[in-house]
Amino acid sequence: MELKAIQHLIETDEKTCARIERHHAQRKQLKDEAEIIKQKMRDEVAQETSRIISETKAQLDAKIQEESRANEAYFASASADLGKQYRDHKDEWCNQLVRRITALSDQES
Secondary structure, three states, X not given: OHHHHHHHHHHHHHHHHHHHHHHHHHHHHHHHHXXXXXXXXXXXXXXXXXXXXXXXXXXXXHHHHHHHHXXXXXXXXXXXXXXXXXXXXXXXXXXXXXXXXXHXXXXXX
């Protein structure tokens, strides 16, 4: 009788050990699968972020180019206007400067 009880205990222990081993294997497999899923999600987020950054950079570069062309056109126009004003009023302005300087010289003397 004691031999049967001991054999039953051994069998029960072996079954329990096997069950525990299976549970550990399942747990390891689940952890590995979860890690694969997490890495896949990280990669997807990194790709999406990279795509959004590239898209935004392209939009901003285009906007910068557009504003640069607009600024260059404005500069050319403003420069032409100033040049025309200078050519149109050069003699008048020089005469005014001469009159003011001579008026100051006359006041000092």
